[in-house]
Amino acid sequence: MSVSAHAQSKVVVTLAYGSEYVFDTNDFAKKWYDNVKAAFDKKYPEAEVKLVPIPGGYTDIINKLSLLYRSRSTAPDVAQLPTPALGQFQSSGWLLPLDDELATASWWTEFPSAIQSEGRFDGKVYAVSTGENDSQLYYNKAMFKQAGLPEDWHPKTWDDILTAARAIKAKVPGVVPLWLNVGTSSGDNGLLQGTGNLLNGSSDPTIQDASGKWVVDSKGLREVLTFVKTMYNEDLGDSLSDLFSPSAVTVPLTLFQKGKLAIAVGSNYYGGNWTKTICSPCWAEAPQTIGVVAIPTVSGQAPGIATTLGGWDLAVAATTKHKDYAWKLLDVMEEEQSQIDAANWAGFVPAAQSYTKSPAFVDFAPPYNAVSAEVLPYGKLTPAKAEYEVWSHALQQATGNLAQHKDMTVDKAISDMKGYVANQLGSDQMATR
Missing domain, CATH: 3.40.190.10 (Periplasmic binding protein-like II)
Structure with missing residues (x-):
């Protein structure tokens, strides 16, 4: 098989994200998503991630993702969404329930109940945290x-x-x-x-x-x-x-x-x-x-x-053709090093409680990170309604x-x-x- 034919045979999973707003610097955003792509591509050589950066601020991200989701051909397999917008995207039928996959995800059990609830609608979970602000x-x-x-x-x-x-x-x-x-x-x-x-x-x-x-x-x-x-x-x-x-x-x-x-x-x-x-x-x-x-x-x-409590979440498109690989990508993004890097580079607190105790997080900004981790379980979410x-x-x-x-x-x-x-x-x- 030729190199080009081999490349064409790979499963391509698209990942959309804010490239200029979420992280503390644009360079950190690029570094984090490049690392995610490299980790996924190495772990699953039969597949690869196609990054879809979205420039601009909060509103630009929401508007661009809304446009992408309106067409099956452009909807990203995985996207990073702000918590307040989850209700809008879920009620439009754009997101896939993740309950079956979460049932076996070890990191999910470490999320405080309030954070588990931020992507839950009508009893099903449609998005999971990739970092919180308190x-x-x-x-x-x-x-x-x-x-x-x-x-x-x-x-x-x-x-x-x-x-x-x-x-x-x-x-x-x-x-x-x-x-x-x-x-x-x-x-x-x-x-x-x-x-x-x-x-x-x-x-x-x-x-x-x-x-x-x-x-x-x-x-x-x-x-x-x-x-x-x-x-x-x-x-x-x-x-x-x-x-x-x-x-x-x-x-x-x-x-x-x-x-x-x-x-x-x-x-x-x-x-x-x-x-x-x-x-x-x-x-x-x-x-x-x-x-x-x-x-x-x-x-x-x-x-x-x-x-x-307010943060950013990962969601899978309801129309994805690669549900298994979309989940695998999300799972890679929730790994400890990825989440600690996101927390340190974007000013988040990791949702998984064991991650918040890691020296890589606590010692990044002492004494501040330790206190933000301490108060995280006491946070309350705002209603995810328009x-x-x-x-x-x-x-x-x-x-x-x-x-x-x-x-x-x-x-x-x-x-x-x-x-x-x-x-x-x-x-x-x-x-x-």
Whole structure:
């Protein structure tokens, strides 16, 4: 058989992914997917991976994959999808259930139940995690010492956070006491890295009730909005120009490095972005300068830890002609080294719990990676429904308005939230708890 004929006889499995958005650098994305292809091609010489990189940002990835999936001839056998978009793709009939294959996958049993559920619809699993984002509290130890606060800080309630921010404001002039992402500038991602964490630690974190209605007034929402109002009424937050910047979610990284920020509710990728491998120039002093702890619940109620969950998942096309090899490729991508590399290079936390304990992950960005792994099992997912974006935007608007207008009440913020959701979804789709 000629070389060309041999090549043509191989099974070709297509793999689509975001080449410019998901990983910390484009080079890391290329390196990771090249490694996946090399590992699969070596393990299964009768088959090969064809990479389908998708340039651009979050929306570009979703739009391109939507176009590809509409035709059997262009639908990728395997694709990397963001968790919030899974419902849209599954409800369109584009994804293949994976339950039979997962029944024998050793790594699947190590996923926390919340992460196993992020790709589950109507009792079947259509996608599996390839990396998660969660959130923690970061704080400047030197500023805490100057303010008379413990350098080994362990807040138990939200009031503990506000008390520390007030002490910073009083005794460390010229710095931002507390960062919390509010407003609409970062969209759902901003909620994921900001006030969504507080809601998950509130007295009632319900977003969508058992009947499927969207919660627009609850004790939990009012606790979150009261925290935001208190924070900005007392001038404990950052400037509105930073808050409403398109790159708001990454503002704390720079503020911390410049010595201009004391406390932040921030994502797990902070530590990795300060390491020698990722950043240029490196901030070698970060582990000695910036501490990290879990975000507490509102009053210290169990479990005492709060965080959001959001990540990227792997899915197989319902129309694939190579189901077995598509699964084999997905399985290769879930191997330990692949998942640890993805975590370190894209700012993820591996879903498999044994991977999070590997020195290759823990020692990549100490002490940050260890804490992000510790809080991961406590994370809560947002509903994988298209309507979630409406509810999310309503809460973003409410928090942003409270930050901008000191005379705005929590009642008015709730009323505005109700009005927006009612206008977009209908009042019959709203719930009060």
